[in-house]
Amino acid sequence: MISTRIKTLASFVEKDDVVLDIGTDHGYLCIYLKENNLCQDVLASDINKNALMSAQNNFQKRNLDIKCYLSDGFNNIDSYYNTSVIAGMGTSTILNIIKSDKCPSKLIIDSHNELPKLRLNLNKLGFKIVQEKVVLEKNHYYVIMLVLKGKQQLTETEILFGISNNLAYYKYLLAKNKELINVVPEEKKKELIYQNEILTGLIEKK
Numbered sequence: 001m002i003s004t005r006i007k008t009l010a011s012f013v014e015k016d017d018v019v020l021d022i023g024t025d026h027g028y029l030c031i032y033l034k035e036n037n038l039c040q041d042v043l044a045s046d047i048n049k050n051a052l053m054s055a056q057n058n059f060q061k062r063n064l065d066i067k068c069y070l071s072d073g074f075n076n077i078d079s080y081y082n083t084s085v086i087a088g089m090g091t092s093t094i095l096n097i098i099k100s101d102k103c104p105s106k107l108i109i110d111s112h113n114e115l116p117k118l119r120l121n122l123n124k125l126g127f128k129i130v131q132e133k134v135v136l137e138k139n140h141y142y143v144i145m146l147v148l149k150g151k152q153q154l155t156e157t158e159i160l161f162g163i164s165n166n167l168a169y170y171k172y173l174l175a176k177n178k179e180l181i182n183v184v185p186e187e188k189k190k191e192l193i194y195q196n197e198i199l200t201g202l203i204e205k206k
């Protein structure tokens with residue numbers, strides 16, 4: 001069964017999009033997009049040969065014609081695309097990938113770490129975060145971002161906690177910080193107390 005996270009990634013895809021799924025792994029997103037006819041075309045890529053073979057097998061089993069590329073980021077892609085999904089990787093990898101001049105103007109991003117660093121650097125690289133959707137799956141929160149070329153001035157609060165406006169997510173972050181406060185060094189403690197004041201404000205506003 002297709003996961004809520006994959007469905008949420010797909011929810012940002014539009015009919016006219018030609019989607020390149022970077023780091024496709026099993027290829028589930030490509031399969032979902034293609035079988036449901038959600039966009040013009042889909043391309044799959046991965047840096048890892050085995051991952052790409054797993055995607056190719058899954059496409060063949062379903063009789064889906066999806067072009068596959070062994071590629072680090074955009075490097076080896078020689079077909080047209082206007083949208084890229086980069087999901088299930090860390091922020092440093094994602095930022096390295098999107099620094100390429102082959103990066104399209106529409107991105108759908110799901111990073112599993114360092115979200116403030118991601119938001120800050122997306123802005124620095126000339127991208128704006130248009131929307132963030134938060135998904136809770138198997139006790140883990142995922143933040144899925146729709147990102148377009150453009151200027152944006154995010155506030156400190158938005159850089160830290162995003163623009164999802166999701167109360168349950170803010171409460172989760174606050175509870176996590178409160179646990180962390182007991183185990184981190186003194187200088188980090190101050191930072192967490194400061195963050196918790198902001199989170200409490202966000203929660204009270206809702």
Ligand SMILES: C[S@@+](CC[C@H](N)C(=O)[O-])C[C@H]1O[C@@H](n2cnc3c(N)ncnc32)[C@H](O)[C@@H]1O
Nearest residue numbers: 022023024025046047048051071072073087088
């Ligand atoms: C955890 S999987 C995520 C799979 C899928 N995108 C998802 O969100 O469910 C991460 C995949 O990204 C691939 N990957 C990591 N760095 C990459 C890069 N620089 N270029 C392309 N693929 C990369 C890995 O090989 C792996 O298959």
